[in-house]
Amino acid sequence: MRNAWLVRVVSIAALGCIAVAGGAAFAADNDGLTLPEGFSAIVVHEGQGTARHLDVAANGDIYVAGRNGLSAMRDTNRDGRPEVVTSFGDVKGTEVRLFKNWLYVSDDVGVYRYALKKGQLGPNGQRETVVGGFPQERQHSDKTFALDTKGTLYVNVGAPSNSCQEKDRQEGSLGQNPCPILEKYGGVWVFDGTKLNQTPANGRRFATGMRNAVAIEWNAKQNALFAVIHGRDSIDTLFPALYNAEDNATRQAEEFHPIVDGGDYGWPYTFFDTKLGKRVLAPEYGGDKTKEPEAGKYPDPLVAFPAHWAPNDLLFYSGKSFPAKYRDGAFIAFHGSWNRAPEPQAGYKVVFQPMKNGKPSGPYEVFADGFAGDMKDNSPRNAQYRPVGLAVGPDGSLFVSDSQKGRVWRISYRKK
Amino acid sequence: MTARWLRVAAGAAMACIAAANASADEPAPGALLYDKHCLSCHQADGGGVPNMQPAIAGGTWVKGDARALALFVMSGGFDSASRKDSDVGNVMPPFRELPDADLAAILSYIRQKFGDGGSPVSAADVAAARASLAAPVS
Numbered sequence: 001m002r003n004a005w006l007v008r009v010v011s012i013a014a015l016g017c018i019a020v021a022g023g024a025a026f027a028a029d030n031d032g033l034t035l036p037e038g039f040s041a042i043v044v045h046e047g048q049g050t051a052r053h054l055d056v057a058a059n060g061d062i063y064v065a066g067r068n069g070l071s072a073m074r075d076t077n078r079d080g081r082p083e084v085v086t087s088f089g090d091v092k093g094t095e096v097r098l099f100k101n102w103l104y105v106s107d108d109v110g111v112y113r114y115a116l117k118k119g120q121l122g123p124n125g126q127r128e129t130v131v132g133g134f135p136q137e138r139q140h141s142d143k144t145f146a147l148d149t150k151g152t153l154y155v156n157v158g159a160p161s162n163s164c165q166e167k168d169r170q171e172g173s174l175g176q177n178p179c180p181i182l183e184k185y186g187g188v189w190v191f192d193g194t195k196l197n198q199t200p201a202n203g204r205r206f207a208t209g210m211r212n213a214v215a216i217e218w219n220a221k222q223n224a225l226f227a228v229i230h231g232r233d234s235i236d237t238l239f240p241a242l243y244n245a246e247d248n249a250t251r252q253a254e255e256f257h258p259i260v261d262g263g264d265y266g267w268p269y270t271f272f273d274t275k276l277g278k279r280v281l282a283p284e285y286g287g288d289k290t291k292e293p294e295a296g297k298y299p300d301p302l303v304a305f306p307a308h309w310a311p312n313d314l315l316f317y318s319g320k321s322f323p324a325k326y327r328d329g330a331f332i333a334f335h336g337s338w339n340r341a342p343e344p345q346a347g348y349k350v351v352f353q354p355m356k357n358g359k360p361s362g363p364y365e366v367f368a369d370g371f372a373g374d375m376k377d378n379s380p381r382n383a384q385y386r387p388v389g390l391a392v393g394p395d396g397s398l399f400v401s402d403s404q405k406g407r408v409w410r411i412s413y414r415k416k
Numbered sequence: 417m418t419a420r421w422l423r424v425a426a427g428a429a430m431a432c433i434a435a436a437n438a439s440a441d442e443p444a445p446g447a448l449l450y451d452k453h454c455l456s457c458h459q460a461d462g463g464g465v466p467n468m469q470p471a472i473a474g475g476t477w478v479k480g481d482a483r484a485l486a487l488f489v490m491s492g493g494f495d496s497a498s499r500k501d502s503d504v505g506n507v508m509p510p511f512r513e514l515p516d517a518d519l520a521a522i523l524s525y526i527r528q529k530f531g532d533g534g535s536p537v538s539a540a541d542v543a544a545a546r547a548s549l550a551a552p553v554s
Contacts, residue, residue, distance in 0.1 A: 138505045138506070139505045140505070141505070169507075169509045170509040170510070170513075171509075171513065233456075237452070237453065237456060240452075248456075338459070338465040338468055338469075341455055341456050341459055341460065342451055342456070342460065377459070377460055377461040377463070378459070378460055379460070379461055380459075380465050380466075381459070381464070381465060
């Protein structure tokens with residue numbers, strides 16, 4: 001009797017193993033990620049080095065931008081994992097976007113494109129420069145961009161500064177007013193993305209007051225540009241009489257905005273304080289913790305995400321395979337903080353923001369978590385993975401890239 | 417015999433507890449100052465943040481000459497040609513506003529903790545380095 005029971009248990013366990021092996025592409029534990037009910041994750045690939053953004057073509061080919069260069073991947077036998085993986089070009093950077101028959105990519109100083117040919121995985125021809133000659137800066141230099149349906153190119157030009165102090169990141173140093181950095185940085189510059197060999201001077205400042213809008217995306221349905229902006233650091237160490245370490249870890253929102261022509265989003269003069277739920281003057285510009293800027297001068301964010309979570313990609317879900325509530329909503333990849341220390345680091349997750357007609361229709365939800373692991377010593381260096389890029393595949397799956405090891409996941413609904 | 421052994425063992429245990437308490441109650445003088453001025457960038461373990469701030473743990477600065485370290489921390493990472501090609505984004509502000517004694521405590525702490533138990537730095541070392549700074553405090 002007892003033996004029979006044991007045989008049954010062992011048989012069930014064995015069957016379980018076979019079931020997992022049969023659907024080999026699907027990790028039994030979603031690769032350690034926590035996902036909402038009904039979703040599952042597989043590891044698509046790892047091994048091309050630190051990844052940044054990625055895009056997926058209509059035929060399922062995957063293009064990844066990384067610190068080591070560009071990669072193209074093709075899953076020929078449809079098992080979920082690419083058999084063909086190639087590196088190409090000499091662009092080491094962040095952004096990669098498919099647009100018509102082109103692959104647009106960027107590094108710190110330019111936006112480029114490669115022609116693609118139907119059926120061919122790698123580029124068809126040499127790299128062309130769309131805009132070159134952005135100054136090489138040390139801080140916030142990744143030139144992420146978005147393209148609208150006509151090929152208008154919106155480039156995030158991050159400010160090489162924390163808060164435009166007279167002396168950058170020095171205790172008590174006041175802000176430069178007006179902040180001269182805003183003439184060339186700290187906003188979005190717009191170009192004709194179909195023209196070649198442009199310089200920054202050929203562009204026009206579309207929007208300003210944005211410290212670093214790494215997560216920038218064109219929303220085709222709303223015909224509008226959106227961004228999630230990295231907020232400032234170090235209010236405690238720069239102004240210790242006003243703010244403590246907990247304030248620094250929690251107050252300065254990562255701001256989600258629709259980005260409009262001529263818009264000014266308040267950096268460096270202000271930040272949106274999540275504790276007060278309002279925009280306040282930055283301490284470098286006369287802020288005393290509660291003093292507000294002139295009413296109506298800067299818009300409030302659609303959503304004020306927690307401080308230092310580091311929004312590094314934004315994607316409006318256009319797929320069909322996720323449940324209805326995800327349609328037209330926003331996924332945001334939060335790379336995770338370094339600048340909350342000594343408080344525990346945070347972020348390191350993919351968040352879903354429900355949206356209707358371009359506006360939030362409910363509170364945000366954590367969609368995928370568990371990337372960072374134990375993170376020994378509270379150090380981002382020890383994070384197992386850090387989500388950094390997002391894309392939607394032709395079947396509606398969500399692809400996520402990681403900057404620690406270059407891992408790429410595919411998250412699907414009811415595919416097990 | 418047994419009683420004596422027990423007494424010895426108990427004594428050893430008490431000493432052990434006392435030692436543990438002493439180390440818990442008395443952080444290195446520079447530890448709190450490190451937490452306040454340095455930790456957010458270089459992190460609690462001195463390992464820095466890839467692409468953002470460099471690791472100091474195990475590096476040449478904390479193991480090398482004390483006055484050179486003091487001079488570097490007071491000069492900051494700005495305008496340093498040798499650091500132009502560094503793979504980290506952020507530059508260190510100059511910490512010359514801190515008093516000699518505080519800087520000495522911080523530098524002693526990071527040399528001890530992150531520099532294989534390096535020798536302490538005195539306020540006089542910091543003062544000497546300060547005197548060699550090209551520009552006065554502004």
